[in-house]
Amino acid sequence: MNTKRSLLAVGVSAALLAVLAGCGKKEEPKAAAPAPAPAAAAKPAPLKIAFAYVGPVGDSGWTFAHDNARKAVEKEFGDKVVTSFVEKVPESADAERVFRDLAGQGNKLIFGTTFGYMEPMLKLAPDFKDVKFEHATGYKTAENLRTYDSRTYEGAYMAGIIAGKMTKTNTLGVVGSIPIPEVIRNINSFTMGAQSVNPKIKTKVVWVNEWFSPPKEKIGRAHV
Numbered sequence: 001m002n003t004k005r006s007l008l009a010v011g012v013s014a015a016l017l018a019v020l021a022g023c024g025k026k027e028e029p030k031a032a033a034p035a036p037a038p039a040a041a042a043k044p045a046p047l048k049i050a051f052a053y054v055g056p057v058g059d060s061g062w063t064f065a066h067d068n069a070r071k072a073v074e075k076e077f078g079d080k081v082v083t084s085f086v087e088k089v090p091e092s093a094d095a096e097r098v099f100r101d102l103a104g105q106g107n108k109l110i111f112g113t114t115f116g117y118m119e120p121m122l123k124l125a126p127d128f129k130d131v132k133f134e135h136a137t138g139y140k141t142a143e144n145l146r147t148y149d150s151r152t153y154e155g156a157y158m159a160g161i162i163a164g165k166m167t168k169t170n171t172l173g174v175v176g177s178i179p180i181p182e183v184i185r186n187i188n189s190f191t192m193g194a195q196s197v198n199p200k201i202k203t204k205v206v207w208v209n210e211w212f213s214p215p216k217e218k219i220g221r222a223h224v
Contacts, residue, residue: 044080049073050107051085052098054114055212062211063087066113091116096124103128112136114211115180121145137182149182153189160193170200176207 051070055063070083084107089098095117102110103124111134112121118138125133125145133145141147163172172194174187187205194201 046080046082047077047109048105048107049081049083049109049111050102050105051083051111052089052095052102052113052117053085053087054089054091054116056087057085059212063113066111089117093120096120099124099133100127103131108132110134115178115182137180139181152182153186156186156189157193160190160195161197163190164194164196164198164201167194167198167201170198170202172201172203174203174205176205177211178209179207 049070051066053063053066055061057063057067067085070085073081074083084102084105086098086102089095091114095112099110099112099117099120108130109132112118113136115137118135118140121133121135121138122140122142122145125131125142129144131144133142135145135147137149138147160172172191174190176183176187187203191201191203194203
């Protein structure tokens with residue numbers, strides 16, 4: 001019994017010494033945690049750009065050229081921009097609804113690609129001060145509404161020179177879309193080009209009063 005007590009006492013003592021030794025043991029200094037990597041700078045949101053087209057993108061003309069330009073912007077700027085478009089937007093009160101919708105979708109640059117959008121864009125521009133509006137071929141502007149155009153009259157003049165050289169009747173025909181300043185300017189330029197090589201030239205114009213109407217254009221060609 002004494003031997004068991006002795007062994008138990010030795011065991012308890014050993015255990016107590018072990019605990020005390022553990023309590024008195026100095027902790028090894030912990031290695032400092034690595035500094036967190038600096039947070040990556042937030043990537044700026046892409047610029048949203050919208051186009052309102054008066055005709056279909058497959059018209060092989062004015063709208064087709066605008067849509068090619070839109071695609072060129074995407075190719076040039078990549079993920080820095082996001083573009084969208086709405087085609088066949090009539091030159092009426094409905095155009096204002098379309099532009100308001102495009103602005104409401106977060107587009108910060110909006111192109112109105114035909115003359116008839118001038119008044120709707122002028123009306124809504126003050127309601128969206130943080131949006132830049134670009135209007136094709138118009139003449140009215142605002143703080144955030146500007147105009148743009150292309151020198152289509154130059155090509156019209158060159159076409160007139162060719163027509164003036166080729167005609168055998170001295171009468172040229174033009175199927176005109178809508179009689180607005182830019183269209184009349186091009187017809188005048190076409191006629192001036194033709195008269196520069198043939199002063200006897202006269203130009204006959206038939207108006208279809210639409211931007212894109214192949215059936216009417218075909219009928220018009222038969223009457224010039």
